Amino acid sequence: MRRVRRARRRSTLPVDQTAGDSPVQARTADPQRATYAAQMGSRRPSGLRRAAAAVNRWDVTTSDAIAKAEFPTVIDRGLPLLTRAADRSVLWMAISAALTATGNPRLRRAAVRGLGSIAVTSLVANQLGKRAFPRRRPMLGAYPIGRIAHRVPTSSSFPSGHSASAAAFAVAAAIECPPLTLPVGVLAGAVAFSRIYTGVHFPTDVLAGVALGATIAGLGAVVARAHHEAPVRPGVEPASPQRARPSGHGLVAVLNCDAGSAGNPILDELRDALPDAELLVVTDDDDVIEVMSKAAERAEVLGAAGGDGTINAAATAAMAADVPLLVIPAGTFDHFARDIEMTDVADAIDAVRTGRAVRIDVGDANGATFLNTASLGSYPEFVKVRERWEGRLGKPIAASVAIVSVLRSCPPLAAEVDGVQRRLLLLFIGNGEYGPRGFVPRWRRRLDTGDLDVRLADEARHGSMWRLVAATLTGDLYQSNRYVELTRPSVTVKITGDTGYLALDGEVADAPSEVVFTVRSQALTVYRGPSSGG
Structure with a gap:
């Protein structure tokens, strides 16, 4: 009995075999119900243990019923194969590859969001959940x-990692592309049920995994909104009509194949729609900034397809050459493109053909341009850690590693912000006013306000990075005296400790000891999408 009690104290859920059983005996014996009673002994169980015993009895009864039930042959043969395909998320990676191969930007974004959600969910389920709640398998x-499953894991049964990953992918993909809800949701449900059907998990393991995966995918939608969730913009920026270019004459467009979906499908669409345009494709060996500068010198309109870093380089070159900028959506999230209502390549083609353009503000950090955001503190540290690992692990898993690393060990940044000494966990500066409040800004209704959106969090005490994340998700952030949110035309930051890094539109470099952030009012002419007003 002494040995059994020690095992029970290490687990918050009832174990399912006697401690004296060998692994083979424990996996093949039948008296699961008697085991828990034997472990409890003659003492009256507490309320928590009684609840755990009730859950255990329901789990065992339901598992036995499923094990003894007769199913159609297609189920008997298909579910073991399905659960095997879902090992190590191979199934979801294959689906993501298929979605990406379609060339449809919406499906590609669904794949990226799904894999990102799986990366975070797997980390939480396998590294935290299974260690916190050890439980033997059925x-x-x-x-x-x-x-019986081809591979029966030896890790804790609670929660089900396969079910968590399946739910995370299904919910995340549906958030980005609602038509995927039914097919991916049904597949995820089948994977979850297969874990019970093949004897690998109890029902509550699977339910907990589904709840965990769905929750993480939902929180991901809070942090990074889906492409179709952008609010309707009033389109009040000053109009700056350009010459109509039905065939693209005078347009020089630079396509960065390394950013998001830029590449052959976009190149082909542009070539067919704008036959007189000059189209350039950059590779790993090219200097994007140099290519942009040379293209702008001979262009009447400078076009750019790629991520926000590529668009930043194009904006700098366009302003220097005093030519309008055509943004061609081709990055992973296309933050700036969405704010000017450029949702796909067809919008960009229509804009240059009709000459629909506006003038917008540009952010300035010691002479460097940013169209979206600038930041100091934890976010640049996150980007550096992610870039360090993504070559070996891939972007979604590397991002998960970076999040954990920053939450555990990112030091505060000692700095003066407009003369006030602070220890910054994060400083966010937006080009224009962002919504909503907090550290998950997602949209701008105008791009000509003449103001910077400044948000910062001061260190309060040890562990405050975790509290900052929790407060952001719960909405308690706005009640904290360590959080500041304001708008102003300029901000001066003097770093008094280790300088760390500065991020401009997601591109990270060493931070100078003093940074002056300002707004260049209506400094850039940019083509806009068809749904903006004005």
Whole structure:
């Protein structure tokens, strides 16, 4: 009995075999119900143990019923194969590859969001959940031999990592592309049920995994909104009509194939629609800034396809050459393109053909341009860690590693912000006013306000990065005296400790000891999408 009690104290859920069983005996014996009673002994169980015992009894009863039930042949043969395909998320990676191969930007974004959600969910489920709630797997005596999973894990049964990943991918993909809800949702449900059907998990393991995955995918939608969720903009920026270019004459467009979806599909669409345009494709060996500068010198309109870093380089070159900028959506999230209502390549083609353009503000940091945001503190540290690992792990998993690293060990940045000494966890500066409040800004209704959107969080005490994340998600952030949110035309930051890094539109460099952030009012002429007003 002494040995059994020690095992029970290490787990918050009832274990499912006696401690004296060998692994083979424990996996094939049948008396699961008697085991828990034997472990409890003669003492009256507490309320928590009684609840755990009730859950255990329901789990065992339901598992036994499923094990003994007869299913159609297609189920008997298909579910073991499906659960095997979902090992290590191979199934979801294959679906993501298929979605990306379609060339449809919406499906590609769904794939990226789905894999990102899986990366975070797997980290939480496997590294935190299974360690916090150790639980043995179901015993397999009642299961037909043909159903039992090809690979039975030895890790904790609670929660189900496969179910968590399936739910995370399905919810995330549906958020980005609602038509995927039914097919991906049904597949995810089948994967979750297959974990019970093949004897690998109890039902509550699967339910907990589904709840965890869906929650993380939902929180991901708070942090990074889906492409179709942008608010309707009033389109009040000053109009700056340009000459209509039905065939693209005078347009020089630079396509960065390394950013998001830029590449052959976009190149082909532009070539067919704008036959007189000059189209340039940059590679790993090219200096994007140099290519942009040379293109702008001979262009009447400078076009750019790529991520926000590519668009930043294009804006700098366009202002220097005093030519309008055509943004061609081709990055992963296309933050700036969405704010000017450029949702796809067809919008860009229509804009240059009709000459629809406006003048907008540009952010300035010691002479460097930013169209979206600038930041100091934890975000640039996150980007540096992610870039360090993404070559080996891929972007979604590298991002998960970076999040954990920053939350655990990112030091505060000692700095004066407009003369006030602070220890910054994060300083966000937006070119124009962003919504909503907090550290998950997602949109701008105008791009000509003449103001910077300044948001900062001061260090309060040890562990405050975790509290900052929690407060952001719960809405308690705005009640904290360590959080500041304001708008002003300029901000001066003097770094008094280690300088760290400065991020401009997601591109990270070493931070200078003093940075002056200002607004260049209506400094850039940019083509806009068809749904803006004005």
